[in-house]
Amino acid sequence: MVKMSLDPVQVVSAQVNELKVGPSSNGDSRGPWEDKQEFNSQECLNNTKPKSVTGRRARKVEGAVFFPRPEHAVTIAVSTRVLFRTEKEQKVFEQQGIEEYLRYQIEHENEPFAPGPAFPFVKALETVNARLRDLYPQSEELFDIVLVTYNHAHVGVRLINTINHHNLFIERFCMTGGGSPIGYLKAWHTNLYLSADADKVREALAEGIAAATMFMPEKQTVVSESQLRVAFDGDAVLFSDESERIFKAHGLDKFFEHEKDNEDTLLDHGPLKGFLEALGKLQKKFYAKGHRLDCPIRTFLVTARSAASSGIRALKTLRAWGLEIDEALFLAGAPKGPMLEKIRPHIYFDDQMFHVEGAAEMGTIAAHVPYGVAQYNSSKKNQRWANKLT
Numbered sequence: 001m002v003k004m005s006l007d008p009v010q011v012v013s014a015q016v017n018e019l020k021v022g023p024s025s026n027g028d029s030r031g032p033w034e035d036k037q038e039f040n041s042q043e044c045l046n047n048t049k050p051k052s053v054t055g056r057r058a059r060k061v062e063g064a065v066f067f068p069r070p071e072h073a074v075t076i077a078v079s080t081r082v083l084f085r086t087e088k089e090q091k092v093f094e095q096q097g098i099e100e101y102l103r104y105q106i107e108h109e110n111e112p113f114a115p116g117p118a119f120p121f122v123k124a125l126e127t128v129n130a131r132l133r134d135l136y137p138q139s140e141e142l143f144d145i146v147l148v149t150y151n152h153a154h155v156g157v158r159l160i161n162t163i164n165h166h167n168l169f170i171e172r173f174c175m176t177g178g179g180s181p182i183g184y185l186k187a188w189h190t191n192l193y194l195s196a197d198a199d200k201v202r203e204a205l206a207e208g209i210a211a212a213t214m215f216m217p218e219k220q221t222v223v224s225e226s227q228l229r230v231a232f233d234g235d236a237v238l239f240s241d242e243s244e245r246i247f248k249a250h251g252l253d254k255f256f257e258h259e260k261d262n263e264d265t266l267l268d269h270g271p272l273k274g275f276l277e278a279l280g281k282l283q284k285k286f287y288a289k290g291h292r293l294d295c296p297i298r299t300f301l302v303t304a305r306s307a308a309s310s311g312i313r314a315l316k317t318l319r320a321w322g323l324e325i326d327e328a329l330f331l332a333g334a335p336k337g338p339m340l341e342k343i344r345p346h347i348y349f350d351d352q353m354f355h356v357e358g359a360a361e362m363g364t365i366a367a368h369v370p371y372g373v374a375q376y377n378s379s380k381k382n383q384r385w386a387n388k389l390t
């Protein structure tokens, strides 16, 4: 049983801590959520929010407010440091230690954090949810956003105040008090985890969870408020890094030869394939109601593969998976930044920092997927070509 606490945020924290990562994390048996009726986010809402906040929330979403069960939802876990700007607080922590940091957070708990790099993405998810709720009032197939933070529960008050200040619809918190969130991510059936902590992102990827590291870009392009736009690199993001390994081992000519010879052999899946699949599942719900042309989700493949020589294998693989990508751009080694500047995605995923940095310099919100052979050291020459290829 969950012990009651005077600190409302501790109630959330204690209930979250009761979740066990059991057999359900592989999806083949009942999830812990089905047996944990007491961990009902509406209860958390009522328990954790000041009365005025609850009232505002109820007005904001008219009619029945429910939260989808994780096995039905597309769960997006975001860390505090990517959803909000917390550099100042981070500096207090690093320079003055945990006690001073906690004191600072409590003293400033009525000051909302400014939006971070994942903020426009999360807002766009909520826009899609609003459209889905209109079309399918009873459906649990929605985006569900979980705020994951290593913070102590005392910081939760400031986070809740910030969420309400920005009118975000986030009810699920995972406050680990410094511990790893990976077990909770599995319990939540997380479809995508975004964090500023590259080690945690690697840990999540190793557990089979789609994940990426986000950075605060110096400039940020204005993005759509009515359509969620997500762009993916191909190799080592949607696809495995198998073709890239050929290139690393044998060079560019062999790579082209290999891709031509294996044109009809499907590429293996990469770490973000499942997330594209989840987006596709929601897109089809709009198509089924006649909203293909004004679908609020649009996906892009932005690859340095060239269309004629190596692109066909990528397209055939996506088609065989039953995944529709709305736009595919084969850049044949050209820089991705200018193209992404035109696309204006809410997030772009790439396994190579070279491309992430190039995109970010031009104002695109880019996230790094630290997966595959490109993460290992290689000669400068190979690295240069790898950058062009992937």
Ligand SMILES: [Mg+2]
Residues within 6 Å of the ligand: 233, 234, 235, 236, 237, 350, 351, 352, 390
């Ligand atoms: Mg790549």
